[in-house]
Amino acid sequence: MIRDERNAAGFQWLLLFSVFVVATCGLIYELVAGTLASYLLGDSVTQFSTIIGTYLFAMGIGSYLSRFLKDNLLGWFISIELMVGMVGGFSAGVLFILFEQVVYFRIILYALVVLTGTLVGLELPLLMRILKDRVEFSDLVSRIFTFDYIGALFASLLFPLIFIPYLGLLRTSFFFGFLNVGVAWIVAYRFRHDLRGYRSLRWSAIVCLVLLAAGFALSEHLTRLSESLTYPDKIVYAKSSPYQRIVLTRGGNDWRLFLNGNLQFSSLDEYRYHEALIHPGLSRVHHPQNILVLGGGDGMAVREILKYPSVRKITLVDLDNSITTLFKSNEALMKLNQRSLMSPAVTVVNQDAFVWIREQKNTYDFITIDFPDPSNYSLGKLYTTTFYRELRRLLAPGGCLVIQSTSPFVARKSFWIVDETLRKTGFATLPYHCYVPSFGEWGFVMGFQGELPEDYTLPAGLRFISAATLPPLYSFPPDMDRVASEANTLNNQVLVNTFEKEWADYTR
Amino acid sequence: MISRRKFVTRLVQGAGASLLLPALQHCRPAETMHAQLGGPDAALGHRLRTMDFGPPVSDTTTGIVIIGGGVAGLSAARYLKRYTSDFTLLELAAEPGGNAIGGQNAVSQYPWGAHYLPLPNDQDPELVAFLQETRVITGYTDGLPVYNEYHLCFDPQERLYINGYWQAGVIPRAGIPASDRDEIERFLALMHEYKEMRGSDGREAFAIPVANSSQDLVLRQLDSISMETFLTQHNFTSPFLRWYVQYCCADDFGSAPADTSAWAGIHYFASRKGKAANAPSDTVLTWPEGNGWLTNQLQTPLREHIHTRSMVHNIQWSHGQVAVTYFDATAGVSRRIRARAAIVATPQFIARRLLPDAPRAFRPEAFQYAPWMVANVTTTAGLTEKRGEPVCWDNVLYGSESLGYVNAVHQKAGLTGAERVLTYYLPLLGTDALARRQLAQRTTADAWTDIILADLRRPHPTIEQYISSVDLWIWGHGMIRPEPGFIWGTDRLQAARPLQDTVYFAHSDLSGLSIFEEAFYQGHTAARQAWQKL
Numbered sequence A: 001m002i003r004d005e006r007n008a009a010g011f012q013w014l015l016l017f018s019v020f021v022v023a024t025c026g027l028i029y030e031l032v033a034g035t036l037a038s039y040l041l042g043d044s045v046t047q048f049s050t051i052i053g054t055y056l057f058a059m060g061i062g063s064y065l066s067r068f069l070k071d072n073l074l075g076w077f078i079s080i081e082l083m084v085g086m087v088g089g090f091s092a093g094v095l096f097i098l099f100e101q102v103v104y105f106r107i108i109l110y111a112l113v114v115l116t117g118t119l120v121g122l123e124l125p126l127l128m129r130i131l132k133d134r135v136e137f138s139d140l141v142s143r144i145f146t147f148d149y150i151g152a153l154f155a156s157l158l159f160p161l162i163f164i165p166y167l168g169l170l171r172t173s174f175f176f177g178f179l180n181v182g183v184a185w186i187v188a189y190r191f192r193h194d195l196r197g198y199r200s201l202r203w204s205a206i207v208c209l210v211l212l213a214a215g216f217a218l219s220e221h222l223t224r225l226s227e228s229l230t231y232p233d234k235i236v237y238a239k240s241s242p243y244q245r246i247v248l249t250r251g252g253n254d255w256r257l258f259l260n261g262n263l264q265f266s267s268l269d270e271y272r273y274h275e276a277l278i279h280p281g282l283s284r285v286h287h288p289q290n291i292l293v294l295g296g297g298d299g300m301a302v303r304e305i306l307k308y309p310s311v312r313k314i315t316l317v318d319l320d321n322s323i324t325t326l327f328k329s330n331e332a333l334m335k336l337n338q339r340s341l342m343s344p345a346v347t348v349v350n351q352d353a354f355v356w357i358r359e360q361k362n363t364y365d366f367i368t369i370d371f372p373d374p375s376n377y378s379l380g381k382l383y384t385t386t387f388y389r390e391l392r393r394l395l396a397p398g399g400c401l402v403i404q405s406t407s408p409f410v411a412r413k414s415f416w417i418v419d420e421t422l423r424k425t426g427f428a429t430l431p432y433h434c435y436v437p438s439f440g441e442w443g444f445v446m447g448f449q450g451e452l453p454e455d456y457t458l459p460a461g462l463r464f465i466s467a468a469t470l471p472p473l474y475s476f477p478p479d480m481d482r483v484a485s486e487a488n489t490l491n492n493q494v495l496v497n498t499f500e501k502e503w504a505d506y507t508r
Numbered sequence B: 001m002i003s004r005r006k007f008v009t010r011l012v013q014g015a016g017a018s019l020l021l022p023a024l025q026h027c028r029p030a031e032t033m034h035a036q037l038g039g040p041d042a043a044l045g046h047r048l049r050t051m052d053f054g055p056p057v058s059d060t061t062t063g064i065v066i067i068g069g070g071v072a073g074l075s076a077a078r079y080l081k082r083y084t085s086d087f088t089l090l091e092l093a094a095e096p097g098g099n100a101i102g103g104q105n106a107v108s109q110y111p112w113g114a115h116y117l118p119l120p121n122d123q124d125p126e127l128v129a130f131l132q133e134t135r136v137i138t139g140y141t142d143g144l145p146v147y148n149e150y151h152l153c154f155d156p157q158e159r160l161y162i163n164g165y166w167q168a169g170v171i172p173r174a175g176i177p178a179s180d181r182d183e184i185e186r187f188l189a190l191m192h193e194y195k196e197m198r199g200s201d202g203r204e205a206f207a208i209p210v211a212n213s214s215q216d217l218v219l220r221q222l223d224s225i226s227m228e229t230f231l232t233q234h235n236f237t238s239p240f241l242r243w244y245v246q247y248c249c250a251d252d253f254g255s256a257p258a259d260t261s262a263w264a265g266i267h268y269f270a271s272r273k274g275k276a277a278n279a280p281s282d283t284v285l286t287w288p289e290g291n292g293w294l295t296n297q298l299q300t301p302l303r304e305h306i307h308t309r310s311m312v313h314n315i316q317w318s319h320g321q322v323a324v325t326y327f328d329a330t331a332g333v334s335r336r337i338r339a340r341a342a343i344v345a346t347p348q349f350i351a352r353r354l355l356p357d358a359p360r361a362f363r364p365e366a367f368q369y370a371p372w373m374v375a376n377v378t379t380t381a382g383l384t385e386k387r388g389e390p391v392c393w394d395n396v397l398y399g400s401e402s403l404g405y406v407n408a409v410h411q412k413a414g415l416t417g418a419e420r421v422l423t424y425y426l427p428l429l430g431t432d433a434l435a436r437r438q439l440a441q442r443t444t445a446d447a448w449t450d451i452i453l454a455d456l457r458r459p460h461p462t463i464e465q466y467i468s469s470v471d472l473w474i475w476g477h478g479m480i481r482p483e484p485g486f487i488w489g490t491d492r493l494q495a496a497r498p499l500q501d502t503v504y505f506a507h508s509d510l511s512g513l514s515i516f517e518e519a520f521y522q523g524h525t526a527a528r529q530a531w532q533k534l
């Protein structure tokens, strides 16, 4: 079979080299799985030890199974190497996409680990059998294991130092899959004369290489694909601004805006939210003229405010000009906000509300605050006594402000912290809530100084707020009723801590 | 879950899109990053040694001349301003502020040195008055000061990177053995005793200013041993506690426990008794630009009295008369100014050169200074880090000789988080003064950057990729080191003695402790004495 001495030596070294590659790649796949699992599932110590343990055990299974492979050992060796490349190369991508979709994510994770381990475990015994008649046994064992262990060292050093920082997880795993398959092909080609079924192996290798290369090139898209899988409807617009990830989806009539994955509105019921945000407060202000909107760059709150004919000037302060531009230029969205942002009464200011507000001198008859929920310390600053004190300075006599204050059902304490913070700042408050199907039970706190008139005039054409539906909004059932709470300040940030805990408990 | 997922997206995308370059870029910060080395006007300072100034080209007079515009000099000027406008302050640098100076780049203001003030004790009326003038204290409720919430450190204040995890608070807690935790508790309880303690003379055992502390001999004895000896004597052996004490000594003195007086070491824990109506007592006052905010407040009403880029190089005096010559670096000429009294608000290693023949009975070598390296590291959005508490104002690294870093954007009112300026503090410890100074002078910007990155890479493994600039500052004589014997020895008191009721001295090194409160106290005390004599 083998023609001469030189050939025999070449044969041996090439196979040993592929042991080295298989060992490197095999360990890399495990590191990828371990890393992904620790970030997705947490608790890295447990994840890494169970994954490495399972991997080693699976290699044992592979070694055991190797006895059932009888002839065409070289052919088997190459096919298995191709399989390792495919399974390992795609494992990170598959896991990443499936994480959001599958309840039994762990099962898939360990199945992949077992599969890779078994395949890698098959390789060494096979190789020993291929080479057993050509190399002294003691040399054979020593060489094979040396290469195996060098490969392991190589992998464990390169992975954290080079590959993760520069390629990222997905590309790393595709890259090694490619390497794996590439080496298999070279081996096949080198021994094409001694190999049964060379042609089909060659074709398999080419297909694998193309797939892996495509995977590598499309890694970026893959992360996006996995994002689109997290939204129930089709993504029609997605953009990362310096401040947030903006995603707009559409399913039939239902347009939904997500910021950093959090739902901002659904076009089917946003009128409930925005009518509730504006009318209970604004309808009580006598002859409102000058209005301030903080947050709310979608223009929906402005749309409601424009229903009051006395309004002369609306200043909208939203950090992110990607949002205000989107709602000033997209036809479908402009239908939703009724081109409110194009109104000559509206001035859009793209600035940090806290920074902006400290420099203001003018007063406003009505102020509405529609910030994202206080889910981090940075946003938490916008719900503090300090911030509300600045607002008090800007509120004209007889005016009022309204703050969206998360869900009093899910985050009951958080809601009442907002109320307490306003009171601490010297406001009288009137908390209320309403039901928005896509959000659930939602809360608002109205703040004013002195007495606010009991009587109010609602504009015509509202779909949710009416003289009849208003009174129940002010009464809280026992499960959402007031709880004693502390005021939120810049130096205690109790709101963020409470909010985080309440939502985590609810969504668990 | 959301935050984890976000993390993964970063991780999955990787940072370097290119396959070709990784090996080349490895370990070196991105090319966009540049390191710059600065320091207090070194070139000018060196001329003080060579003294090659021409004869003065002008001769003017003023009532009182203040030399040095750090906290002490500015505080002296603030005091005088109440009674007179006949005084002049000469400051070497282009900006007053001294060790409390701040800087600024496109991302944020940041400190170059002093960065916080603990809530002051109410026994410090002059300081409290200053804080009221500047509306840092906005009023009183139930007898307690209400602090301006913009200036109280925002929550979360501090975290410690230990055992691969960011824990809340800087006292080691996460994953440490119960016996060590007990020892830390025992230590803190002991410090609390000292905090409540009064000496046989009825005064507080440990007070700010130091001058108000009890003279009780038993307490003063603590100054004769090192903090390390004190720990050993009290059987404190836990490495976690020892590190924590080392961190605290570095924070206030820039020295290791072995080189720090036990009296000073305890002072750190036992002297701060400030309370607030609207914050816990361990809250600090801080600003994006650090104590530069305070020195700006101090200097604003004093502008017309301050001459910057004016380096004093000689002081002649006789009873009731001083003649100060200084180099006006803007015009490039020497000038003379005559006054009836002078307040020398420079550190003593400089004051000595300005007054070469003065009969001051102290040993110059008793005044030892700690050099500091301060780096402002600007990072781009998305800096990754290890698990645990999110970024705080103060971010300390367990086991490190550095103080870790302060997040300068933390105290900005608006949204923060994307880009940051991390102010990294490294005291140059060590017993040998010459070795310390050489380390400070000879290390290159690149070598400093490597040292900083090696430290910061622990909690932020890929930080290189997020750094847009590194700016460095070396303080050759950053802080006075209260070595054993210095606080209650005679050198400090001798150096503080005025010369013939004409030349007064005011600098934090005369207190033996380099903190804002002491510098401020030194300034207004010297000014009061000078003014009373006139």
Ligand SMILES: Cc1cc2nc3c(=O)[nH]c(=O)nc-3n(C[C@H](O)[C@H](O)[C@H](O)COP(=O)(O)OP(=O)(O)OC[C@H]3O[C@@H](n4cnc5c(N)ncnc54)[C@H](O)[C@@H]3O)c2cc1C
Pocket: B040, B067, B068, B069, B070, B071, B072, B073, B090, B091, B092, B093, B096, B097, B098, B099, B100, B112, B113, B114, B115, B116, B117, B291, B310, B311, B312, B313, B345, B346, B347, B350, B372, B374, B425, B475, B477, B478, B479, B506, B507, B508, B509, B514, B515, B516, B517, B519
């Ligand atoms: C890295 C670092 C961090 C610190 N952090 C803190 C902190 O967080 N909190 C805290 O309270 N303290 C801190 N300190 C201590 C700080 O030094 C003091 O709080 C205070 O700023 C000292 O003020 P000073 O006036 O005594 O001295 P300096 O600041 O030394 O003032 C002396 C002034 O004299 C000027 N000068 C010197 N020679 C001449 C001359 N020949 N002619 C004219 N002018 C001259 C100098 O330029 C300088 O402005 C820190 C110090 C350092 C170095």
